[in-house]
Structures are given as structure tokens and as C-alpha cells.
Amino acid sequence: MSAYLEIRNLSAVVRGTGERLLRGVSIALEAGHVTGLVGESGAGKSMIGKAVLGILPTAVEVVEGEILLDGQDLLRMPPDRRRRLIGATAALIPQDPLTALNPSHRVGPQITDRLVDILGWSRADAEARAQALLDEVHIAEPARVMKSYPHELSGGMRQRILIAAAFAAEPRLIVADEPTTALDVTVQKQILRLIAEMQARHGTAMLFVTHDLGVVSKICQDLAVLYAGKVVEQAAMRDFFRAPAHPYSRALLAATPQYTDPTGSLRPVERDVLDTVEAEIAADDREWRNGQAGP
């Protein structure tokens, strides 16, 4: 069975300096599944999501690889076609609800405009859809909320609205870029449950970017562990928690604090584990450079 989203051997560098940010990343995502992208800050997990959606910063350049969405390579597509394809089939749940809604516009149009402008819905249909979705994400008085400006709403409310907006056009793929990181711990849990609930109901495939293994275990079926832009391990959730294959994954798992033993369970990643990964990455870089120099 072929995956709905397949990233093959994706490498990205900083334009100009040539520093590698993604090192031959390959990830497959089945339709309707949730794959977690886990790693430390700067490991390139958000970068992968951005590459898929075509919103990489201008300073980053993809130098090799393929991103196949339903069999079509996004990277070898005219930009306009790609933009329309992404707009019609994918959506983003961004990290920071405070900056993800435009402060100058009311909330309603920020959900409905894209349905009308991009997907050609009628205004009335879009309004009805937005109301239904706000209802679905447990917002009381959707009509009033749609008339509000973002600054009149709390962070948790805004994240709910963003989730509603992401699901509005029934996308087949959602990239959730650390959607709970910027929220209070108490709100985090609700939002996570809400995303899981919405994902299950709509059967949307999801790339879930996070640095929190606890979060991953609640929502994902598969996960990919990243270190310095390289996938060190990709596994099904159950297998991963039972027996992580890579030493770095084991160390990461061991570093997750447990409520029963907060101090004892909080172990930093050991030096020799990091040395192992760094050595793998250096070897990979050597091979890559040779490959670049060759043909």
C-alpha cells in the first residue's frame, strides 16, 4: 500500500552557506494516520512540515528529494499549481495562537474567506460551515465569536478557532506545528484531546510536530525521531514505546519525566549517545558531500 504523503530523501540547506538543515529525510504517512515528528529544538521537525506546505523561509533551499502528495511530487510542480493543490487538500495548525490570527480582521472571515475565495463556496455555506465547526470545537456562541477580533479572545479560544479553521475545508492532510506548546498546561490537555477527537472524526492524515513524547503517545500511530535534521528512527507507536531501536530514542524516552518519580526519572541524554548520533551524522554528511561532488 502506498502512503498518502511520502517524503523521500529530502535535504535542505541554508541558502548561501550550504549548511545542512535536513539530511535525507524519508517519512511515509498513511491516509488518516497521525505521524509524530519528535526531536529537540532545531532538529528540523517544523522545517519538514513547512517544506510539505511550501512555506519554508526564503533562506532555506531544498536541494534534493521528493515530497509526494497522493503520488504527485510537490517539488517538481509549478508554484501556482502547488499553491492551489495545497490550499485545497492541506491545512496548518500553527504553533502560536496569539500570532496565528490576523489582529486586523474579525475571526469569522478568517475562517470563511478561504472557503469562498479559494474553494469557491457560497458565502452562506461558508458561514454555516464555520458555525458548525466552531460548535464542534466546543465554542459557545459561535455567532458572537465570529464577530469578535482575535484580541478579544483567550489563547485557548484562539487555538480552538485555528483548529476549526484547519478542518473547515475538510483537508486530507494537516500539519500541526507544536499546537500545544504555547498554551497553559491545563489548556494543553484539552486542546490535545480536541485535536485527537477532530482527527478521528474527520479521518485526516496528520503530521504532528512536537518535542513532547508524552503528547505523541496520546495522539500518534507512528513517529519519527529527528536529530539534527536526520531521521534516526521511524516506528509504529507501540513498537517504539516497547522497544526503541536507536540509542538516541532510548535516551530520549528515558529523559521523559514521570509523575511518580520526578527527579529520578529526569535523566539527561548521555554524552556517548550524543557522540554516536553525531558520528552517524558526520558519516552521512561525508557521503552526501561525496555524492554532491561526484556526478
Add this chain to the structure above:
Amino acid sequence: MRDGRGQIRRRAGLRLWLSGGWLALVLFGAVFAPWVAPQDPLMQDLFTSRLPPFWMEGAEPGYWLGTDNLGRDVLSRILHGARIALIVAVSAGAATCLIGATLGLIAGYFRGMADIVISRLVDIWMAFPPVLFAILLIAVLGTGLTSIIVAIVVIDWTRFARVVRAEAMNQGAMDYVASAQVAGYSRLRTMLVEILPNVLPTIGALLTLEMGISVIVEAILSFVNLSIPTDDPTWGGMIAEGRQAIHQSWWVLVFPLVTLFLTVLSFSQLGEGLKDRFDPVLR
């Protein structure tokens, strides 16, 4: 203060009222100068030369702020001078804003090659001393109202370009821009509909500031006699003339100077006040 929805509503602010009030007064005076001015601003009369303002000994009714050494009424000349000051402020301010803000928005949002070209141009531009640049331009273009406006635009567009570029870069990094991009909107539409409204308060504040600066530049050019070649009174021209007789009749210098000062101050305060009031993030 809180309104019905429990939101904090800030007071309209004294400075908004004061600056707006003064500018309304100047605007009124400029528009209705022929009717409200007590005298013909150009009429010379040596019998009434160097009359002092109304509260001093030897003042005559009808010449409230005194007369200059040719017997022309200072108040009438200030009112008529307001016309040129405001025409320059509005047209130079608007044109500068339009050009500078457009380039700044493009550079700040599209980045890449456009940004490199525009930013380098700004850097080079700013290396010229502005007043000399203006004088040089007038020398080439010839004196006249249009030349002044062109000179101001050519010198000052960089101010808008720099500030708007920085602001557009800030806004461009926000998640809502990424969301619009993912939704399938074009870059141009994203710039105009997502970014521009959030940069508008800054542009507004800059615009009023620029209007004040335009008034100053016009006055400077009048002062060095490079402004309007006709006899039409200008504030800068009045200050230049008043300087020659400052010991005999200080009022000829002081009143246009104070008017100029208050007008420029009001423009900048109006901008700040409006920004405080209408910035969507602060609102």
C-alpha cells in the same frame, strides 16, 4: 474607562484634541484666508509700517499681530501662508507615503532580490546630505511649488521605506501569514489583505510626521529663497524677512515661527495620538 463589553476604552487624549484642534484652525484659516484675513496680505502701506501687535502701545485695530516694515499685515500673511504650507504638507506627505510605503512593503514582505535592490537604494540615498540634496534639486528643477513637493518626496521616501520594511518583516514572520499562504492565497493578496492593515497604523503615524517635516522643509527652502518665486506669502519667507528687522519689530519673525512650530508639533502629536487609538494590537 470600560465600555459595555467590559473592554478598556482609553480616553481620547488631550494631545489628540489639542493637536487636532490647532490643525483644524490652520486648515480653516488656509481654506477661508481671503474671507477671514483682515487685510490684503500683499498690500504695502508705508504709513502703517512696523505696527506692533494689539496689546502693545501704538497698535492699530485691524492689524492684530502687527505689520512688517512694508506695512503688510502679519496675521493676514500667516493665514495666506498656511495655504502653501498645507498644500505642501498634504501633497508631499501623501506622495512620499505612497512611494516609500509601497517600496518598504515589497522589500519587507517579498524579501529576496526586491529587498536587496530597495535596501541598497535606501542606503545610497541616505548617504546624501538631505538639505543640500534639496537645494541641488531645486536648482535643477527650478523654483516653484511642484519642485518643492518633488524635492521633499525624493529626499524623504527612504524614511517610509525603512520603517515600513521593518514592520512588514515583523508581520511577515507571523503565523497568520503562513496560514494565508497554506490556504492558497497569492503573495500579492497576502501582502495587501493580511500585512497592510497591520502596518497601516505605523504608516499613518509616519504620514502625519512627514506632513510636519514637509512644512519645515518648505520653510527652510523659503528661508533660503528657493521656494515660491511669486509674492505669495510663505511662513519661511516671512521668517527670513523678519530676521532683518528683528530689533525693530520682533513680531514679524516670532508669529510665523510660533505658527510653524505649533503646526509641526501638532502633526507629529496627531500621528502618535491616532496610532495609540487605532492600532489593532493595542486596541
